Each structure stands twice: as structure tokens, then as C-alpha cells.
Amino acid sequence: MYGNAPNRSVFCIDMRSFYASCMAHLHNLDVMEVPIAIIANFQQKGSVVLAASPPMKKRFNIKTGARLYEIPRHPDIRLFEPKMELFVRFSMEITRLLNQYVPKEAIHVYSVDESFVDLTGTEKLWGPPEEIAKKIQYRIYEQFEIPSAIGMGPNMLMAKLALDLEAKKTDFAKWTYEDVPTKLWPVSPLSEMWGIGKRTERSLNHMGIFSVKDLAHADLKTLEERFGILGNQLYYHAWGIDHSTIGAPIMQGQISYGKGQMLMRDYRTRDEILAVILEMCEDVARRARDANMIGRTITLGLNYSKDAFGGGFQRARTIHEPTNDTMKIYEVCVELFDEFYGERPARQLSVSITNLESEHSMQLSLFDDQKWRRRKLGRVMDQIRAKYGSTAILRAVSYTEAGTAISRDGLLGGHKK
Incomplete structure (x- = not known):
């Protein structure tokens, strides 16, 4: 294996x-x-x-x-x-410290407070990898007074699992493939394992799979038939095997463009909620256009207010023709909203597009003579915002009481700079 x-x-x-x-x-x-x-x-x-x-x-x-x-x-x-600018600056300084020990290519910044580092080949410079990892941990605390936890492993997945399942309790943990049966396989429920969400957990439970050990001993072909390439990844991840390299996404094929937003009050009507969804679609589409990417799968998530006993839904729909057109994405979101919304106050929303490919692969339809016009219009709007600010040109919904784009202008990561 x-x-x-x-x-x-x-x-x-x-x-x-x-x-x-x-x-x-x-x-x-x-x-x-x-x-x-x-x-x-x-x-x-x-x-x-x-x-x-x-x-x-x-x-x-x-x-x-x-x-x-x-x-x-x-x-x-x-x-x-x-103070998001402060947090980002701290994160950048910590990355510079890491860069003192390894080249930039050996660092993968996973989030503002979490990074992967590949120490392979540095033994002659710094000594045993376990010792240098602990030295880096000490230096970060000495310089920034920020405590940390480190998980080590033979690949990115195992390092992340060692971090989440052990090191966050002990500050440091090192896992090898020999540890998989004793440390990884007992994990249950499945959503406790990094990379498995609640929906995937429910699907696996329906197949009689309740622990990582069950997943490791499930039939690979059956998993692939049920989940596609994700089924293959789930199977090998249950054995601790991951071929991702530093700088590449840990779960290949999971790149997406998305936006999540916690609403500052309960949104109770369809029109109010859709106004915010349209703003979010605009932001997601703009980021996809900036990267020259288009996507086929559009996901809408909505969490209800705690006053309505919580809950919510997250549903995706794959369209025939990939897009980065704001209104095309919005139209799919409206369909999902009308199909699954339970007419309860909303407090949190998310929109994303996945199943991506290069924009250059997009074909112009003989039956949609407005596609090229919409594409150019989107580019022009993006250029205006890039030059004059994100609120230089807005859709009318942003000027309504429900709109959030203006109040969120100037925020970094959704929070004050």
C-alpha cells in the first residue's frame, strides 16, 4: 500500500x-x-x-x-x-521567518494563521526535521508572542491530520504511516477527519461507513461509482496517502471561487435575501473573471437565524455550459433558493462556483447573441472598480436597505482593516 x-x-x-x-x-x-x-x-x-x-x-x-x-x-x-491589516501583516512576517529555513517554493500558506512547510532536504543545513520544526515554533513565540501547534507527517494530509487530531492538544505531534491504524482509523464520526464534511459523512453513513477504518476497508470501486474522483481520494486518504505537493491544492480539483457572509440582522423576505445573493454573485463572478476562469457547478448555502432554531441548506447545481457571468450564476442561485428555502429568517449566506476550467475554452453560442456583449460588459465593470474602487459602480440592489456592498466597502476579509 x-x-x-x-x-x-x-x-x-x-x-x-x-x-x-x-x-x-x-x-x-x-x-x-x-x-x-x-x-x-x-x-x-x-x-x-x-x-x-x-x-x-x-x-x-x-x-x-x-x-x-x-x-x-x-x-x-x-x-x-x-484589525485585519495587522493580522495579515503578522501572517506575512511569520511567512518571512519560515522563508529563513526553506525556499518560498517549500511553503504553502493555507490560511492567514496556518501554513505547510516541506523540510525535506534541509537536514544538512539545520539538522533533523523534527528539531528544526520545534525551533521554528519556539522562534515564532519568541519573536511574536504567538503560541502555535505543529503536526508533522510524510505528506501534507498526514501533517494536517496530526495537527488537527493531536497537536492542537499537545502543541506538537508527528505521525507516520505506521500510526494510521492506531491514530487515524479510530476517528468517528467521519466529519472529525479533515476533508470530510457533514454531507459527505451522511452519504458514507448511508453506505454503512461510520469510521475511518470502515472507509479504509470499503470497496474502492463502489466509492468511485458513488463519489467519482472524490471517492478515490477518500479511500486513499483513509490510508493516510496523499500525493499533493507543496503549493498545490491538497484536494486536487477542489479549487473554487466563493464568498460567505454573516448578515448583521435577520433577513426575512425573499427580495431582501436575493439582494445580498446578487451582490455576492457579482463578487464571485468578478474574481473568476480576474483569473480567466469559468465554472459549471454553482453552490448556494443559507443558514437560518438562531431565533428560528437554526439549520439551513447547501445545494449545488451543475449547468451545461460553464460561466463567469454574474447574472447566469445568480439565476442558478435563484432556482436553488426557490427550491430549498424554508421561508425562515436568514442569517448567513454563501455562494461559490466550482468545476472550473479556463475561460479560453468557452464557446460562443449561435443561439445566444448577447453572450459576447455580457462578457464585455462584465470586463468593463471590473476595470472601473479596479481603477476607482469597488463601489464606483454598483447594481441598484446595493442602494436598498437590504444591500451590504456599501457598508462592507473598505473591509478586509469582511472585517475592519
Whole structure:
């Protein structure tokens, strides 16, 4: 099974309580001693907690995703609004530190607070990979006062699993292929394993697969018939095998363009919700056009308000002809919305396009003489926004009470710079 499997020295590092640690560093506080919470917007009582320090979680049971009104009044608690430019700057400086030990090609920045590093071949420069990983961990804390957790493995997947399933509790963990039966196979429910979401978990459960061991011993052909290429990936990932390289997506074929948004109030009508969805489609389509990509599969996600007992849906539809046209994407989203919406207040929305290919492969239809015109119009709108700002030209819905594009202008990652 492991004869041709990669056997490199890869680690995945996660900056623990990253946002809270950055703010603690800025204000000369100890993130491990002071209860700190990062609040999306002080003006909204229902604003979400973006990050919380360990004391905030332990002493007051306030975790990421809690609401501002849930935080008790206490003199020890320190609340801050996010400074995304600061967080990004910290992330870039940490990446520069990593670059002191390996070339840029050996670093894959997975998110603002998480990166993969391939130490293979650095032994003669720095010594055993496990020792240098721990040295990097120490240097990050010494320089930035940001604690971290590191998972090491023979490939990116195993490093990520070691991080998520063990190192986040112990600060450091190294997994080898020999550890798969004892550390990976017992994992259940399946959604506890990185790369398996709730929907995939339910589908696997219906096939009688409830643990990673069940998945590793399932019939590969049956998985491929049910899930396509994802079935093949699921099977080999259950054995800890991953052929992805640093700089490439961990799950090949999973590149997408998407946008998620937490609404600052309950949106209760179809028109209000669709107004925001249209704005999001515009943003997703623009990013796809910038990359010269088009997609066939459009996904709409909607979470209901907690006041409506939560829940929601996430549904996808694959169209015959790939697109990056805002209105084409929006039309599919409207279809999905009308089909699955339960007429309850919405609080969170997401839109994405996947199943991508190069825009140059797009064929002009003999039956749609407006396609070229819409394509040029989209490009012109993108150029105007690039030159004069994202709000230089907007659709009419953005000027309604439901629109969010104007209020979100100037935010970075959806939060204040």
C-alpha cells in the first residue's frame, strides 16, 4: 500500500488563538492569562465573536461564534474589534521567518494563521526535521508572542491530520504511516477527519461507513461509482496517502471561487435575501473573471437565524455550459433558493462556483447573441472598480436597505482593516 507513497518531512503549523494573540501583542497583554475576545462590530449586539483567548474560553465559556450580548460584564475581559491589516501583516512576517529555513517554493500558506512547510532536504543545513520544526515554533513565540501547534507527517494530509487530531492538544505531534491504524482509523464520526464534511459523512453513513477504518476497508470501486474522483481520494486518504505537493491544492480539483457572509440582522423576505445573493454573485463572478476562469457547478448555502432554531441548506447545481457571468450564476442561485428555502429568517449566506476550467475554452453560442456583449460588459465593470474602487459602480440592489456592498466597502476579509 505504501510502496509508492510520498515519505517527506512536512509540517503544518497553526497559530493558536491567532487574532487574539496579535491583539495581545499590540497591547502588551499575555494571551494565555487575559480573557480577550475579537468582536466583528461593537455597534451590533448580535455581532459574532471572531476569536477568543484561552482564558476567555475557559473562565467565561465564550468561544468563536458566540455573540457580543453573551459576553458578561467583567473587569478582566478585554474586547477588541478586528484589525485585519495587522493580522495579515503578522501572517506575512511569520511567512518571512519560515522563508529563513526553506525556499518560498517549500511553503504553502493555507490560511492567514496556518501554513505547510516541506523540510525535506534541509537536514544538512539545520539538522533533523523534527528539531528544526520545534525551533521554528519556539522562534515564532519568541519573536511574536504567538503560541502555535505543529503536526508533522510524510505528506501534507498526514501533517494536517496530526495537527488537527493531536497537536492542537499537545502543541506538537508527528505521525507516520505506521500510526494510521492506531491514530487515524479510530476517528468517528467521519466529519472529525479533515476533508470530510457533514454531507459527505451522511452519504458514507448511508453506505454503512461510520469510521475511518470502515472507509479504509470499503470497496474502492463502489466509492468511485458513488463519489467519482472524490471517492478515490477518500479511500486513499483513509490510508493516510496523499500525493499533493507543496503549493498545490491538497484536494486536487477542489479549487473554487466563493464568498460567505454573516448578515448583521435577520433577513426575512425573499427580495431582501436575493439582494445580498446578487451582490455576492457579482463578487464571485468578478474574481473568476480576474483569473480567466469559468465554472459549471454553482453552490448556494443559507443558514437560518438562531431565533428560528437554526439549520439551513447547501445545494449545488451543475449547468451545461460553464460561466463567469454574474447574472447566469445568480439565476442558478435563484432556482436553488426557490427550491430549498424554508421561508425562515436568514442569517448567513454563501455562494461559490466550482468545476472550473479556463475561460479560453468557452464557446460562443449561435443561439445566444448577447453572450459576447455580457462578457464585455462584465470586463468593463471590473476595470472601473479596479481603477476607482469597488463601489464606483454598483447594481441598484446595493442602494436598498437590504444591500451590504456599501457598508462592507473598505473591509478586509469582511472585517475592519
